Amino acid sequence: MPTKTPSAAARRTAVSGSAVVMALALAGCGAEVAEQDEGKSDASSSVQRCGESVTYTVPERAVAYEAGSADKLFALGLTDHVAGYVMPPANPPVEESPWAADYAEVEMLSDDLLNKEIVVEARADLVVAGWNSGFSEQRGITPEILDTLGIQSFLHTESCFNYPGHPERMAPFDALWADLERLGAIFQVEERAAEVVEELQGRVEAVRAAAPDGDPLPVFLYDSGTDQPFTAGSQVPPNDIIASAGARNVFDDLDERWTQVSWESVAEAEPEVVVILDYGDLAAEKKIEFLKESPHTRELPGVQQDNFFVLDYNEGISGPRTVDGLEKFAAYLDGLAD
Structure with missing residues (x-):
C-alpha cells in the first residue's frame, strides 16, 4: 500500500523546524571551531582538488566568490578566517542569507567578477570559487596562476565536471558533502564539517523518504x-x-x-x-x-x-x-x- 504523503503544512513545519535546528547549531559553532583551530596554524593537510592532491596550510584570509562559497565557509563557523567576499550583482542580496550576520562581519571586496587584482589586494591566502564561475582562464585567474603567487585555491567539486580533462565527477549533493568535508580538513575543523554534513544529509533523506x-x-x-x-x-x-x-x-x-x-x-x-x-x-x-x-x-x-x-x-x-x-x-x- 502506498505511503501517505505528508501535507504541505506538515512539510512547511518540518522546514521551519530544521531551519531553527540549523540556526541553533551555528550559534554554538564559534567556540568549537576556535578550539579545533587552537595550535594548528602551522598544520597542513592534503585535500583533493579537482582530481589532484593538494597540500594546504590553515588559511587566515580566505576570499569567497559568490554566496555558495561564502555560505560553505560560514556554515563551518569560519567567519574569522574570511577576509572578504566578491558578489556579482546578479546574486540576491546577502541580507537575505541565513548567514547575514556573518556577511556583515567581513568585507565585500567587489560587486564584479573575480579577478587576480582583487585577490592580491585583499592579501588572500585562499580563494574559494567554481571553475568558470570565479576561476577563468580567459580572465587570468586560475588555481595554477594563484599557485605561482603563493595563494591557495579551492574549487567546488561540482564544477570539476567542466574543468579541463573532466578530472572529477560527483552527483551535485554528493559534491556539496565533499566540499564541506574537504574545507573542514583544510581549516582543521573536521568534526564541525561532519556535523554540518550529517545535518544536511538528514534533511535530504527526510524529503526523499516522504516523496x-x-x-x-x-x-x-x-x-x-x-x-x-x-x-x-x-x-x-x-x-x-x-x-x-x-x-x-x-x-x-x-x-x-x-x-x-x-x-x-x-x-x-x-x-x-x-x-x-x-x-x-x-x-x-x-x-x-x-x-x-x-x-x-x-x-x-x-x-x-x-x-x-x-x-x-x-x-x-x-x-x-x-x-x-x-x-x-x-x-x-x-x-x-x-
Whole structure:
C-alpha cells in the first residue's frame, strides 16, 4: 500500500523546524571551531582538488566568490578566517542569507567578477570559487596562476565536471558533502564539517523518504533565454533537488551542467511543473510572463496550469542553501497534490 504523503503544512513545519535546528547549531559553532583551530596554524593537510592532491596550510584570509562559497565557509563557523567576499550583482542580496550576520562581519571586496587584482589586494591566502564561475582562464585567474603567487585555491567539486580533462565527477549533493568535508580538513575543523554534513544529509533523506509514489511529475527548469532556453542538465543541484522531491527533470538525460536546449525539446517533454531560477535584473515574474505569452511555451501543461515554482539563485547553486530549496520545492509539490 502506498505511503501517505505528508501535507504541505506538515512539510512547511518540518522546514521551519530544521531551519531553527540549523540556526541553533551555528550559534554554538564559534567556540568549537576556535578550539579545533587552537595550535594548528602551522598544520597542513592534503585535500583533493579537482582530481589532484593538494597540500594546504590553515588559511587566515580566505576570499569567497559568490554566496555558495561564502555560505560553505560560514556554515563551518569560519567567519574569522574570511577576509572578504566578491558578489556579482546578479546574486540576491546577502541580507537575505541565513548567514547575514556573518556577511556583515567581513568585507565585500567587489560587486564584479573575480579577478587576480582583487585577490592580491585583499592579501588572500585562499580563494574559494567554481571553475568558470570565479576561476577563468580567459580572465587570468586560475588555481595554477594563484599557485605561482603563493595563494591557495579551492574549487567546488561540482564544477570539476567542466574543468579541463573532466578530472572529477560527483552527483551535485554528493559534491556539496565533499566540499564541506574537504574545507573542514583544510581549516582543521573536521568534526564541525561532519556535523554540518550529517545535518544536511538528514534533511535530504527526510524529503526523499516522504516523496510520493507513482510516476514522477516532469519538471522543466527555466533559467533564461528567449531564442533558446538555458536550463539545468544532470550535473547541477536543481537536478538533485527535483529528483529528491520525487519529480523528474525533463533534461536529466543531458550529461551537462547549465546548458542550452531547444524550445521544441521542451514542448516534447510536456513538463507539468516549471521551476524558475530567480536572479539578476530579470525578475521571476517577468520570466513567467514570457512563458505564458510565448508561442513556444504557452500551451505547456505546467504553464496552462500555472504550476510555477520560484527557486532562489543561491538555492540552485552548490551550497548549503540547496537543501532549503529542496524542502521548499517538496512542500510546493505537496501543495499541488492537496
